[in-house]
Amino acid sequence: MKKNLVLFVLFILPIVAYLFFASGINSFAKLPTITKTIPEINTWKTLDNKPVALSDKITILGFIGEDVLKHKGNFFNLYEKIYARNKDFKDFQMVMILPDGTQEQVKELQKDLIKLGTQAGWNFVFGSPEEIKLFYDKLHLVGKLDAKLGTPNVYIIDKKRNLRGRKGQDKKGKTEYKEGYNTVLVGDLYNQMTDDVKIILAEYRLALKRNHNATREIGTNEK
Numbered sequence: 001m002k003k004n005l006v007l008f009v010l011f012i013l014p015i016v017a018y019l020f021f022a023s024g025i026n027s028f029a030k031l032p033t034i035t036k037t038i039p040e041i042n043t044w045k046t047l048d049n050k051p052v053a054l055s056d057k058i059t060i061l062g063f064i065g066e067d068v069l070k071h072k073g074n075f076f077n078l079y080e081k082i083y084a085r086n087k088d089f090k091d092f093q094m095v096m097i098l099p100d101g102t103q104e105q106v107k108e109l110q111k112d113l114i115k116l117g118t119q120a121g122w123n124f125v126f127g128s129p130e131e132i133k134l135f136y137d138k139l140h141l142v143g144k145l146d147a148k149l150g151t152p153n154v155y156i157i158d159k160k161r162n163l164r165g166r167k168g169q170d171k172k173g174k175t176e177y178k179e180g181y182n183t184v185l186v187g188d189l190y191n192q193m194t195d196d197v198k199i200i201l202a203e204y205r206l207a208l209k210r211n212h213n214a215t216r217e218i219g220t221n222e223k
Contacts, residue, residue: 155179
């Protein structure tokens with residue numbers, strides 16, 4: 001018995017501790033809102049000339065800018081660390097905003113992305129430079145777009161079009177603020193964004209469960 005306890009302390013406990021701390025647990029039980037009710041984008045069109053809406057979807061929103069292929073590695077990071085892990089959630093989507101004139105670059109990018117797997121729920125939409133600037137300004141972010149209308153950051157948008165992130169004090173009492181996640185930094189995506197997306201998805205799974213239970217209770221009362 002004592003031998004088993006020693007083996008547990010020496011080998012099993014360190015592994016459990018490592019998995020706990022490596023999981024990048026978010027300091028917030030519920031992901032704070034950075035900007036409430038951002039504008040809708042359904043007037044912009046995809047390569048197939050179809051509209052894309054933010055409402056009623058959990059969206060990862062990005063601003064790619066004019067140099068699409070230059071940032072190909074960012075897409076691969078985002079695909080593998082975020083999209084591939086959540087693509088089976090039916091209300092989850094990726095929306096990348098680009099200026100008109102970049103359509104051919106996006107077609108070339110898609111040829112590479114398809115090698116990674118499905119692109120279902122991954123959307124590229126196009127607007128004029130003026131429209132993109134105006135829309136971005138309404139997000140009320142600290143970060144700015146570069147001269148080519150791009151940023152390496154991507155943003156989490158909930159179903160009510162609220163931009164979510166980290167704001168306020170964490171569990172240790174330290175001030176924390178994060179409005180976007182840097183696609184250049186794999187650690188930023190893996191250690192923070194994956195955890196924050198999990199929290200958003202958990203919120204909606206809990207809401208669905210509550211609604212389902214409420215429906216069942218109503219049905220029971222009606223009998």
